[in-house]
Amino acid sequence: MGGVPELETIPAMTSVRMADEVLEWFAVCARDLPWRRPETTPWGVLVSEIMLQQTPVNRVLPVWAEWLSRWPTPADLAAEPSGEAVRAWGRLGYPRRALRLHQAATAMLERHGGTVPDELDDLLALPGVGSYTARAVAAFAFRQRHAVIDVNVRRLVARAVEGVAEGPTSVSRRDLALVADLLPTDPETAARASAAFMELGALVCVARAPRCAACPVRDRCAWLAAGSPPSEGPARRPQGYAGTDRQVRGRLLAVLREATGPVEQADLDAVWDEPVQRDRALAGLLTDGLVSRTAPGVYALPH
Numbered sequence: 001m002g003g004v005p006e007l008e009t010i011p012a013m014t015s016v017r018m019a020d021e022v023l024e025w026f027a028v029c030a031r032d033l034p035w036r037r038p039e040t041t042p043w044g045v046l047v048s049e050i051m052l053q054q055t056p057v058n059r060v061l062p063v064w065a066e067w068l069s070r071w072p073t074p075a076d077l078a079a080e081p082s083g084e085a086v087r088a089w090g091r092l093g094y095p096r097r098a099l100r101l102h103q104a105a106t107a108m109l110e111r112h113g114g115t116v117p118d119e120l121d122d123l124l125a126l127p128g129v130g131s132y133t134a135r136a137v138a139a140f141a142f143r144q145r146h147a148v149i150d151v152n153v154r155r156l157v158a159r160a161v162e163g164v165a166e167g168p169t170s171v172s173r174r175d176l177a178l179v180a181d182l183l184p185t186d187p188e189t190a191a192r193a194s195a196a197f198m199e200l201g202a203l204v205c206v207a208r209a210p211r212c213a214a215c216p217v218r219d220r221c222a223w224l225a226a227g228s229p230p231s232e233g234p235a236r237r238p239q240g241y242a243g244t245d246r247q248v249r250g251r252l253l254a255v256l257r258e259a260t261g262p263v264e265q266a267d268l269d270a271v272w273d274e275p276v277q278r279d280r281a282l283a284g285l286l287t288d289g290l291v292s293r294t295a296p297g298v299y300a301l302p303h
């Protein structure tokens with residue numbers, strides 16, 4: 001059995017009061033996002049969680065809507081070539097996620113009759129579904145009680161509970177236990193609290209310049225009480241994009257996405273001047289399965 005061992009605990013009263021405060025704030029301030037609506041299927045929730053990794057909400061919204069309208073179930077996606085998933089992914093970035101979503105859809109068709117499984121271990125066994133995504137789907141689609149820890153929750157809990165400026169770079173068993181301890185006992189309320197913590201971290205307890213005056217937990221925030229001490233670690237700088245292999249890969253893939261059929265090497269050469277970097281990027285796309293070579297010097301999206 002794979003995945004992270006369960007450490008969900010019974011919450012302490014003080015922790016639950018923090019959840020209550022965040023839930024009250026969430027009831028008023030939550031964004032109306034389509035994947036949070038009750039009519040959204042577990043598949044819609046899973047697609048949203050994969051798309052939202054490292055990608056802002058406003059870029060995900062139109063692609064998510066288009067995706068769900070074209071492929072309303074995992075079986076609909078699995079019936080198409082994986083290249084169609086890469087094409088529909090458009091400019092969301094990190095396009096291997098499109099391939100993994102296609103692989104997950106295929107696995108759900110084979111193992112679960114074309115439905116998204118509701119057991120955490122079954123979710124973890126799907127291609128491309130890691131600990132965060134499995135827990136998010138179990139909580140938000142199936143209303144279960146799980147610690148759901150994204151970068152925003154890591155930062156919120158680090159500040160409010162532990163009194164430090166930044167959260168850890170990865171999630172440990174201790175972090176899972178700590179966040180589980182903040183959740184109410186009732187699964188439905190816990191699932192809502194998980195969404196509320198994420199939203200508070202995304203909108204108020206933001207990385208730079210947190211909006212503490214508008215924060216529902218400011219009276220209990222350990223970091224604020226300690227005088228908002230700066231982070232002791234090295235500054236985390238966002239990765240650049242211009243001039244990187246990621247940018248070249250994006251340009252090459254855009255040529256293939258926009259073409260109705262296979263393209264010639266010359267069409268790819270036209271989008272990046274530097275041949276060594278261009279060749280390296282193309283080789284990476286081939287290795288990752290995002291591009292197929294259909295004949296010498298001819299390329300297409302995968303089948």
Ligand code: SF4
Nearest residue numbers: 205210212215218221
């Ligand atoms: S009071 Fe400020 S630092 Fe503390 S949790 Fe709220 S927004 Fe974050």
